[in-house]
Amino acid sequence: MNNNSKSDVYAQAGVDITAGYKAVELMKKHISRTRNEGSIDDVGGFGGCFDLSCIAGMEHPVSVSGTDGCGTKVKLAILMDKHDTIGIDAVAMCVNDIICVGAKPLFFLDYIACGKNYPEKIAEIVSGVAEGCVQSGCALIGGETAEHPGLMPTEDYDLAGFAVGVVDKPKMIDNSKMSVGDIVIALSSSGVHSNGFSLVRKVFDVENSDIKSPVPELGGKSIGETLLTPTKIYVKPVLALLQEVKVKGISHITGGGFYENIPRSIPDGLCAKIDRKSVKILPIFDLLAKTGNICERDMFNTFNMGVGMSIVVAKEDAEKSLDILKANGEDAYIIGEIVESDNKIEIC
Numbered sequence: 001m002n003n004n005s006k007s008d009v010y011a012q013a014g015v016d017i018t019a020g021y022k023a024v025e026l027m028k029k030h031i032s033r034t035r036n037e038g039s040i041d042d043v044g045g046f047g048g049c050f051d052l053s054c055i056a057g058m059e060h061p062v063s064v065s066g067t068d069g070c071g072t073k074v075k076l077a078i079l080m081d082k083h084d085t086i087g088i089d090a091v092a093m094c095v096n097d098i099i100c101v102g103a104k105p106l107f108f109l110d111y112i113a114c115g116k117n118y119p120e121k122i123a124e125i126v127s128g129v130a131e132g133c134v135q136s137g138c139a140l141i142g143g144e145t146a147e148h149p150g151l152m153p154t155e156d157y158d159l160a161g162f163a164v165g166v167v168d169k170p171k172m173i174d175n176s177k178m179s180v181g182d183i184v185i186a187l188s189s190s191g192v193h194s195n196g197f198s199l200v201r202k203v204f205d206v207e208n209s210d211i212k213s214p215v216p217e218l219g220g221k222s223i224g225e226t227l228l229t230p231t232k233i234y235v236k237p238v239l240a241l242l243q244e245v246k247v248k249g250i251s252h253i254t255g256g257g258f259y260e261n262i263p264r265s266i267p268d269g270l271c272a273k274i275d276r277k278s279v280k281i282l283p284i285f286d287l288l289a290k291t292g293n294i295c296e297r298d299m300f301n302t303f304n305m306g307v308g309m310s311i312v313v314a315k316e317d318a319e320k321s322l323d324i325l326k327a328n329g330e331d332a333y334i335i336g337e338i339v340e341s342d343n344k345i346e347i348c
């Protein structure tokens with residue numbers, strides 16, 4: 001008779017069940033911070049539950065969902081051995097997308113795949129996820145940590161997430177109302193955010209070079225520290241704006257930069273004419289362009305260049321919009337206007 005327990009046998013195959021239990025216990029204190037009006041129970045069940053009575057009063061509630069990961073930015077977190085902010089990125093990439101529809105995030109679930117479950121590291125990752133949920137006002141109602149021995153190196157992991165929000169259908173962002181003369185407002189980014197890191201890693205050769213020493217061009221911060229700056233979450237400032245101003249279009253500037261993302265909110269026949277000189281380009285992008293010998297168009301076609309989100313409002317609402325966004329902590333400024341053209345975007 002074999003007296004080995006199931007967990008012992010599984011551990012011999014490379015999966016430590018007890019480590020999974022410990023990780024869940026360590027992360028509970030972080031998850032509790034994210035409880036909101038729809039939270040029902042603690043994590044640990046087979047399904048994450050959320051009370052939808054919190055959306056009562058809407059004329060026509062529409063659910064809006066988004067899923068994303070942090071891309072190869074995770075490699076920077078591993079190289080820097082700093083894991084408490086990458087979770088903010090995972091949340092940001094999802095909730096910043098659904099706010100573009102005008103939806104308020106309700107809840108979030110995460111998925112962590114790792115070569116080996118180190119409970120303290122997993123809890124550290126989840127602490128960042130929880131912080132992102134707090135910043136966006138959504139509840140962390142569940143998730144999964146999967147140990148993949150033989151598939152991933154023991155120190156490696158990947159992180160992805162899934163968010164669900166809700167919006168009253170009459171209040172959904174409708175770009176059909178956009179017209180010539182409308183104003184394009186920029187919301188400053190915190191850095192590279194979570195896109196373009198395959199190119200970033202190649203340009204700076206992050207796995208073979210010193211990314212921890214201070215760099216004068218970055219204000220004395222290191223390349224690693226600068227690149228790990230978490231993606232800014234725009235949910236609360238944008239929700240505040242939506243309560244008082246009729247917003248005609250919102251774009252989350254992610255992979256593909258200006259040229260791919262801004263046109264997604266522009267209707268046919270119109271164009272966002274961006275004043276290049278008005279864009280507040282962050283030092284990290286200047287350093288990237290210089291080090292990698294990357295032309296300006298390719299930079300604007302890959303990175304956010306210092307603008308994490310663009311918002312289109314009527315000209316008469318521009319100053320009010322700027323005041324609201326600034327009152328909610330955003331560095332908001334005008335970068336262009338809507339003109340008649342089939343190009344959808346021009347940077348000049």
